[in-house]
Amino acid sequence: MSDHLISTRVLAGQCPRCRTLVLTGIAEGVPAHVDPHPVAPAGELTAVVQGRATYTVKQGELVRRDALRVRSLRGPVVVDHRCGEPIPAAQLAPPDPPPAPRQVPHISATATRVREHLLAAGPDLIWRIAVALTLPAEDVTTAVRRLDDAGQIQRTDPRPGMPTHWAAVPVEHVPPY
Ligand SMILES: [Zn+2]
Numbered sequence: 001m002s003d004h005l006i007s008t009r010v011l012a013g014q015c016p017r018c019r020t021l022v023l024t025g026i027a028e029g030v031p032a033h034v035d036p037h038p039v040a041p042a043g044e045l046t047a048v049v050q051g052r053a054t055y056t057v058k059q060g061e062l063v064r065r066d067a068l069r070v071r072s073l074r075g076p077v078v079v080d081h082r083c084g085e086p087i088p089a090a091q092l093a094p095p096d097p098p099p100a101p102r103q104v105p106h107i108s109a110t111a112t113r114v115r116e117h118l119l120a121a122g123p124d125l126i127w128r129i130a131v132a133l134t135l136p137a138e139d140v141t142t143a144v145r146r147l148d149d150a151g152q153i154q155r156t157d158p159r160p161g162m163p164t165h166w167a168a169v170p171v172e173h174v175p176p177y
Pocket residue numbers: 015016017018019020081082083084
């Protein structure tokens with residue numbers, strides 16, 4: 001990268017002609033307007049064939065992808081905006097995968113099965129959990145006690161004279177170890 005040419009952080013804006021959303025910034029001294037959606041390699045190829053410049057978004061700035069740099073640049077690739085010529089949707093980069101769901105701390109395989117049963121089936125009794133999972137009641141009792149200690153399950157409000165039902169605590173309320 002040249003030291004004497006300025007680059008600025010990209011900003012969201014509107015194309016003054018077609019009014020679609022674009023990102024604008026100065027890329028090493030040259031003003032750039034790019035489509036906001038990163039492209040897949042096929043989309044970059046399409047852009048290059050059309051004679052459009054491509055950029056890597058690096059630390060919020062646009063870095064022109066020329067032949068010398070293209071192999072070393074890592075990051076989302078965006079292409080010069082052309083009014084009415086979006087890169088086909090099939091050639092855009094897939095969206096980021098959703099964050100992995102939070103996991104509760106692992107206690108034991110049996111405890112995991114008990115908790116998953118309660119998540120799926122709702123509050124349940126120990127003996128019914130044992131039947132559903134075809135596990136000895138003692139194993140379920142032990143798992144329930146350890147899940148309760150870990151805050152992963154809780155007693156539902158017991159009605160007088162009713163046996164204790166257990167319910168899974170939502171993952172966001174489970175304390176970390
Ligand atoms: Zn436009």
